[in-house]
Amino acid sequence: MLSARALGTPLEWPEAKKNANHVREWGIEQLLAIWKRAKGKERDALRWGDEIEYLVVAFDEEKRKVRLSLRQADILRDLAQDAALREQGGCVPELQTVIHDGDAIPVFHPEFGRFMLEATPGKPWGIGFKDLLDVEPNMKSRRVIAKDHMKSNEYPITLTTFPRLGTKDDFITPYFPPSGERLRSQFLPDEIANPHIRFPTLAANIRSRRGRKVEINVPIFKDKNTPRPFMDPTIDFNLHKWPEDDDVRNGAAKPDHIYMDAMAFGMGSCCLQITFQAKNITEGRRLYDQLSPLGPIMLALTAATPIYKGFLADTDVRWNQISRAVDDRTPEELGEVPLKNDRWRIPKSRYASNSTYISQDSQLRKEYMDPDLVVDKDLKQRLMDGGMDDLLAAHFAHLFIRDPLVIFAEDLKELDLTKTDHFENLQSTNWQHIRFKPPPPDKDTGWRVEFRPMEIQITDFENAAFAIFIVLITRAILSFDLNFYIPIPLTTQNMETAHARNAVLDHKFHFRNDPLPARPVKINGASGTTTPAGQPSRPPTPTGPVSDEHSLMTINEIMNGQSQSHCQPGFPGLIPLVESYLNSVNVDVETRCELARYLDLIGKRASGQLWTGAKWIRHFVREHNDYEGDSVVSEGVNYDLVKAVEEITEREGKSGVGVEMFRAR
């Protein structure tokens, strides 16, 4: 979520750059203040929340065309007015039909794209198993409420990307021509982004810092009639409006790729993000580490992004496109030219998989750490002088190698240590696949971990299934003391692997062979029946070569378990681990049955008995009568596709459309 903030005067890039150190230093001071205030925070309950992001589409039945609707602001205004009415005890009939008495009203937020909406539950979820049964109905009610505040031809869909974003026709309504001052995109108008000053500034400053437009090249899916080599036919090589129009003449667009040139192509994607509150900082750090290796697996398993800019892509997920869409690295930082003005080469975009482990855990071996980690040594030292330990200081000093992108002049006057704005400036523009979130200034919220890699699914049933699965796996991790550590570079590599078309079935991922902790060694009876009070015993640090600890596995093996062979027990499987957990706690029959539906869906997606969204969408396009085998997703095909997606959202495959994703034949 990109949080909106009070208006101010944002600095244009050269000015912002000059103040970068200032913001970083104040940000570090604020971080130290937060850390000192909250490091002893204990016994916070599990609270968690999900974020569902929607694209708002508008159907034009007459022309058989579907466009993105840019009415985000109007819709949010109508929603806000309704919510206000309801709080005053007023009656809004259509709201009362979907919200039960006493339920908190969901919260809607703006997003980067002006065609997007985000909805979160009105209050966080707990771990009461009956709470879990409310998640799916709540997600459904959010969609109904959103729809109720749209025009009759508008619909909130949960596709990761709009298949024809950036095509030559009028794919948005109202229509604006491309090539504005902020984005300087030859495909998208500035009006595609949320007009709140923060968003266009973010886009413009990323572009300015980079010294050229962002560059997103997605490999084209080569079908039988796709031209070879494929040169993206939508590129205009003769534009001369902005200096950046030279980019394509300087080779920004790669052959055999779909080329895109603006932040909105990435940040206009919808994701399914889950945030958990940890008991304390120790548990938060542990969850951050343990969830990291699961990221690429869940990304491949939720794959739902096979189309960009009206073409079938040879990839199935959105991640790298967002990564490139906000990549503000300069040619020096990218390693394209020798370092001269910049401080270091940086291997990853600000939006990328994690590069740190932060848990003070005996199971964390130094061999797992990223050898390419870049940290700001001075800021790290400042944190350590303030009392922070090496691991955590390195994590934040790594996030702080970036420049702040949006700086408001008003905020530079005085350092306020009770606020977190400068810290958040950098923290919230480091979009890694797991985010470790210190408590905000309020007293109620604790240390949190956000799980960010999953793709949004077409239906709320699927979204609830994946959200709840992640919650349950965190409970299994903490209960069984599971250990998923693998070297960070392997997770980076897995993230790449997850992009391949049909990676979920066709590719293998590095994963830890044995996630179960070694039994603590008893010494002369000193260790008793249970964990000694006050000081939980930790499993010993593993020994032996790290390379023996992990191997390449299919997602089916990781999710459903490996078969046991004569001498190897085999990886037990994440779903069986969750079931083991559920068998050890009190769950009522109704909830367990519902959870079984979710686990069944996920298990069968992993085994291939059910299709991912990406596979279904690709199949839909290729089987469409109008498709010419040339990778092009035409306006007509797109219309039918989005119509089908709307139907699947409502019927979840029961009408036969999309059944391959829901019921095995």
Added chain:
Amino acid sequence: MTKLILSTSNIMNGGPSIIRRPTSERSNVELINALRTNFLASKQAFAPITNGTPETSQTKPPGHKPQDIPYSMWTARDGDSLFIPSIEFSDSGLAEERSQYDITVKLFFLPHTSASKRCTHTQEAIDLVLKVLKMPSIDLLIVSFPGVSFDADDEEEEDEEPNWTQQSSEEDLNAMIDTWRAVEHLHKEGTALQVGVSEFGSERLQKFLQRTKVRPSVDQINVRDCCVVPKSLILYAKQEKIELLTHNDCTNVLPSGTVRELLGPGENGAAVLAGPEGREGLKGEIEPQWVVKYTAVIRDRGVIENKGYIAMAEISD
């Protein structure tokens, strides 16, 4: 007669006992594996010290196979009880105070034990659990009677006689109610805040309820059946305010043959029982009496901090 008290210690950090395929048949694999693992770990911990360092599995000198370590070194005798392995009550216990936990205890009565003995067993088992967890009370005590098994198919046609009524049901019910008195007692004295039963169909539940003073608030159904629980039972449970929970246990968790194998002199045994070549050990007929499973879950975080089993078997000297 000696009472053998078999225990697993906390299995949550004893990785190997996690069931690999929990979705397969209902099973007592978890209990058996956990006992075996704990016996082995205890033996290794109590093994003779060489060169001042305790033996671990990595530094095992030749000549000290686990089978050779006399059981007296890693077990403890207390009156007529033999703890296998010995339990260090001083080290055990939950990390935080009582209010943080949801503690569930399931007591399995085994076949061939009388109702009167079961009353003693109930008290005995709960006392041990409280001692291990260092807690004054538990939240939920569920009792499981041998041979009682819910079958969703039986309930489908409601006018048909359910299976269990055909097998001298009156006697069964009397015995259960007699045992239930001990459960009610634990509830009344505040040791078990809630009490429940396992695998009861609606018919059995109905007859049972008529004769209880303290009503069960929980009925546990095997997870295998959780999606096919008949409407009749769901409605009845709702009406009687009984919560239907799921479990994954089998009713006869510890057959006597299994105990003999666990403690025997064989390859996978703990060598507590006398061996064929005159190796010292206990002799006599073994009869398992009860098994208790305890689980402590941190209430508002859903994290299992401690889970374990204790079993009691009698051996005639």
